[in-house]
Amino acid sequence: MAASGGGRRDPLAPSGSPCAFSPRGQHYFSLAGPDGHLRVWETASSRLHQDFVPSAHLSATCTCLAWAPPRSLAKEGPQRKKRKSEAVGTGDQVDLLAIGTAVGSILLYNTLKGELQSKLVSGGHDNKVNCIQWHQDNDCLYSCSDDKHIVEWNTQTCRVKCKWKGDISSVSALCISPDGKMLLSAGRTIKLWDLETKEVYRHFTGHATAVSSLMFTTLRPPKESQPFDGITGLYFLSGAVHDRLLNVWQVRSENKEKNAVMSFTVTDEPVYIDLTLSENKEEPVKLAVVCRDGQVHLFEHILNGYCKKPLTSNCTIQIATSGKDKESTPSPIPILAAAFCSDKQSLLLVYGSLLQPAIERVSLHSKEPHMCLIRDINCWTPKIGVAVTKVKTPVMNSEAKVLGPGIPGHHAAMKATLETEKTESKKRLKENEQISIEERLGAMDIDTMKEKRKGDLKADSYPVLLVQGLESNDCYMLNKVLQTRKDTLIRNTVLRIPVYAVIPLLNELTKRLQGHPNSAVLMVPWLKSVLTIHASYLSTLPDLVPQLGMLYQLMESRVKTLRKLSRLHGKLILLITQVAASEKTQGVPPPEQTAKLVYEEESSEEESDDELMADKNSDENWEEDEEEKESEKDEVEDDDDEDDDDDDDDDEQEIDQDTENEMT
């Protein structure tokens, strides 16, 4: 990881742009675009952090970038006092970025202050700077150039410390050994220099073309037997222009061996390389190579001596657009750079355009040999004239699902409750049994009644239309029927529909009740008449609870807001019906019915007091006329004390009452 400081770039090709991640945690990513701007992004939020244009950006374009090793900023005064609590330093801060230019000058840019700090010119290069490396321990900076020289700079004084001829042709890459005592340089061949004496220590064959990147891959040699002198036994990696092979070399004690130990093969020439240093023998080196064709190849290998065959990648990462929308074909998005995060388990990918790249953290858990990430690049297009803000607005589009009380999915489906709410379900079971006995009797009566009625009345077109509409699910037909407002018509229609159409009708009504309130109001009289007229049939159904659970929840949630009012309403209805019933019984001679039914009536009257009311609650409330509310408001307060009964009853009970009503 420490070696990832220097951004490498192909010195010959014009399209590759120099870029680099900041060391230690990769909080920043800097990229020198082809327009001469140096831009720094925050990797955590993909936000443009700063945009710097060197004064001579047109003549002296940026050719390479290197972040300085982190340094601490907290300097304290000469006197120190014990403090209760001090700020935890955010660690060493990274603030200097070295920029090599095409004319040979090196700029030191301070990213904290956002200004140019120094310019290293005098006595330096007189041709394009190809690579810059910071020394990790002291204030030295090494640079190499097309003018065949390597220069050692003192960054404190901004002066040349030493300058020597590095190669017979241009020097294109540099790398400092992990112990800081050796320097690798490469043109076409690779040389290892002793930094103290500035003498060549080893030669390596190198590549056929100019070497574009050099990196040490190990901190310690794999064999621990011999004493470690800081360099012998270490492996390093080199990549070159127009070369699809990355070579790995080993520094040996004997001078003869000059050939590569092994090589990695990639699909195109490497543009950016990052690796995790292996600290011990068992830990494999992880290598991420960004190629010119925009792919990333990942290698994982334990370096251990020779390997003749070039290794192929363990995993390839590509990014493409989805291609779903107007553009018919998915197009690839080039990856610009990749770096391992400090946990070594995830990779920071930079992709997209050079002006506004996207930065993403991808975890590398999958074992697949090929990963293709689909990304929408349009949302990253640069925006102009947007005010500075630190607010991100997540997308809230109309496609989002909306749940409210009464809409399916807002509350658990009813079937689940039967199994789980044990205490309640036990009660319910008993009731179910009771109901079923009553029901059979009641149902028989009604059926016979219905048959008689059917014979009497003429078949209207409304029930037929309704049934047809329900069967064909024809909106037009249904609208025609359901949008009527005449109560008698509704009642008659409901009376005449066949029983098999009841459940579909209820479902249709439920669906419409969930819609716009205006249309829902029209459905209320329908619902009321269906429930009162066909209650007996409904109660015979074994799967009534799951079928009508949604309707029940809907009614519950809507009635809830006006609980007191609905209670009052229910009580009044009860009183009125009782008064009416008593008047009836006075006027009308006692019914000619068997004793069994008489008995039932008595028993149900006691029960039905509250049950009937609850039923009315849910039914009557749909028509919450303003006047009604107004008129009843005064009474609500008076009746508050009487509201001591609970509303725990559910559908079946209601239906139960309905049948009883019918029978009475």
Added chain:
Amino acid sequence: MVAEENLRVVRSGGSKLNFRRAVFSADSKYLFCVSGDFVKVYSTATEECIYVLQGHSNLVTGIQLNPQNHLQLYSCSLDGTIKLWDFIDGILIKTFVVGCKLYAFFASVHLEDSVFIIVNKEIPDGFQLASLKLPKSPSQEVEAKELSFVLDYISQSPKCTAFGREGQYVVAARDLYMSVYFFKKKKTFRFSLPSGNKKNCNNIFTCIACHPKEDCIASGHQDGRIRLWRNFNDNKNYTYTSLHWHHDVVMDLAFSIEGTSLLSGGRESVLVEWRGGIEKNKEFLPRLGGTIEHISASPGGDLFCTCHSDNKIMIIHRNLEVSAIIQGLVKDSVVNTGLMIDPRTKALVMNGKPGHLQFYSLQNDKQLYNLDIVQQEYVNDPGLVHIELMKAAFSSQGNWLATVEQRHEKEAELELQMKLWEFNEQQQGFILNTRINMPHEDHVTALCFSDTENSETPTLVTTSKDGHFKVWILTNDSDIYKQAMGWTCDFVGSYHNYQATNCCFSEDESLLAVSFEEIITIWDSATWELKCTFCHRPGKIKNLCFGRQTCSKYLLGTTEKSFLCCWNLLTCALEWSVQLSVIVLEPDPNSDNIAAMSWSSGGSDLFVFKPSEPRPLCIQKSMCREKVQCAVFVPRDVPESFISEDYQWLNKSQFYFLNESQDLMTFSTKSPEEKLTPSSKQLIAEESLPTTPFYFLMGKHRKQQETNEIMENELIYHPSAEDIPAISELLQTPAHVLPSASFLCSMFVNSLLISKGTKSAEEIPDDIEMESGKATDDSDEENDISEKVQKATNDTVIEDEIIPQLSKTQERELRKLRKVDYSWMCSL
């Protein structure tokens, strides 16, 4: 690892930035603001914190540039000291010990020998403005006791005191009185306003600003009025005009540096610019977020800055465009959501601005962004009840975010909304998936996700005061029109109509624990059957969590009656219980440790334990004075390897907690010394930019104009290198960038005249030159001029003998000259 010291509690950033007015440096490149015991130096261009000036041992209450040297900064603190800093290098130059609490600091260019401070001598509410003579002494710590009182009974806030044009007078206001003291006449005038029994009239002074060029005082008032006072050197004939736009308190006022416009701001969070002091002529910059608390203008006149109540500093360009935002951790009065970690970015997440979720990078101590959850325009008005973000939870992979917002006006119905956001990888942002109105009938008390990689459907559990807990699952809602996934309710559970208060999934997510007041219920997450209940009467359950990893068979709960209980899920029996009033119970996701924070009158204590072991791993008594609000374990990227038992629990995760004063704290194992000493790797790159020819000529001319006599001296003692280059530069420079010939001529002649006597200086080799430069640099840090003279090489000795006392700026000038390129010498 490193030698391990004691565990220490350290503040981990996120401190307050809006306590006092921010101060610009003379060149507007830097912005200073007080932040607790520190002064922070920010770059106005990049929003980055460049230095933290540490040294005060108590709250810093005032900062101001040294009027004598604009590269230095004064700061005063409640610890009774005034410190002088060199902010370019971030070092302390001098400390003046005053010995009493200092509440504010003022200095004026025109009153050279003394500075002004606000102190509190006798009565608890009486503050005085005193002038203090700063003794000139070479030592670093100086006693400064020469106090003389200027004005009595003034306001504590520095906003209510201002110095007038050229330091001729000082104005201080308090309540309904304003006093003006003229230094020359030594006379005080007092003006008072009627107490304002009329409607909408509250004349209490809130802030004062003085016009920099004219005799004019602007005062802000409680009712939103701004008064411009003139002719105030007369007790009777004074006049004032009033400007009225603000409908609420005017929080701060500032004149632009030319005095042409007046800036004001308040709770409306609109920056108002009054041009020319005329009521009609005003410009606005609206929607700035929180209340504007302070306004300041840069000496260069190009920038303004506003400090806001949401811990933010906005740097605003002269044409009223926001150019940068320095945003600290937003401190809301209550942290409703608690602390969370976003699994994707590893950022700390909590509620920030009203209706927003803030993402805060702990590594950089910087806010990443605010995520606008509510998406409604925030109107900053005291009477309005806003939608508040109450709860939030991330799924374990960070793919899902659930947020609960509520609006609760006193009489009205409770409005609740739950939103489920999906992270869209294609667009790299959150997209609303499902919005649920009134997910419960009462306040939602807890949220938790379960989505391990192997489970197919992510599950969310919400508990509420309405006595239910709901299980929401992700289902396929695809129909013929579209493919869609949405959340639906799968199960509603309750227990005897008790209020559900907490919920928690076990690590393998096979069990769900929901606490109902005093009882904990355990549900099987596959069938939603109630498995068993636990109870430790009396006392309601406050916190609930399952053990992790090896301790996953344990369930831990804390009760209101200060018991920490551990149940074994295999035997369904109480394993152990301890009497401890635990406030925060937080399991470490990466290990089997659990942290419990308790509070007693002495402070907060921390206990870290494994549920399976009787002995706690770590006990930290009274680690923090205030009550801890919430805490979180943040997984480390790279595991540490502490050997000592005390820190082993910190190996895999870092522990952060937030106390009641909203400071984010953490534990540090490094010794303070290590942290403070500058690392040996320090790399001091001197600023050395080659000067452009234009700068060379123009810059020189300016210097000449400003300080003629210094220029002369410099010409005598430093005639050296740059003169002849001056000629060459003059010849090389293109004609269109050359200044007028009239002063080129004099320079040209000058350079010809003195070029002879420079040989001695030129002969010094480069390296030595630089060393001497460094030497002066070092000694400069210690601010000891006399020492420097001895260390320096011959030629500098000569200089210093001739001008023994060089001011700081002159020094710098000299140093710059010395750094000029001598390479041309080689070619000679």
